Amino acid sequence: MKLFTILLLLSCFISCSLRPKKSIDDRINEAIELQKNKHPEKAMAIYYQVLPEVEDLSKRSVIYYNLGAMYLWDRIFDKAYDMFHQPISATLF
Numbered sequence: 001m002k003l004f005t006i007l008l009l010l011s012c013f014i015s016c017s018l019r020p021k022k023s024i025d026d027r028i029n030e031a032i033e034l035q036k037n038k039h040p041e042k043a044m045a046i047y048y049q050v051l052p053e054v055e056d057l058s059k060r061s062v063i064y065y066n067l068g069a070m071y072l073w074d075r076i077f078d079k080a081y082d083m084f085h086q087p088i089s090a091t092l093f
Contacts, residue, residue: 024050024053028063040070050063
């Protein structure tokens with residue numbers, strides 16, 4: 001009976017996509033790895049998901065810097081400029 005209950009709970013978790021949420025640091029590290037492995041679209045998606053949750057200014061700075069680097073690499077200069085200057089304005093105001 002216990003095994004059936006466990007299997008039922010596992011199938012509910014899988015079908016409802018109920019997984020423990022990764023920590024912010026884990027998601028940032030995952031995005032950095034994706035960025036290193038030449039998957040910038042996936043990395044950007046993670047950065048933009050994590051950004052509203054991050055309160056630590058050093059982590060926000062890393063995210064903005066990495067986004068700016070990706071935009072610069074893709075020659076989207078206005079977005080790159082905005083990303084590179086975002087942490088400065090966030091800390092001053």
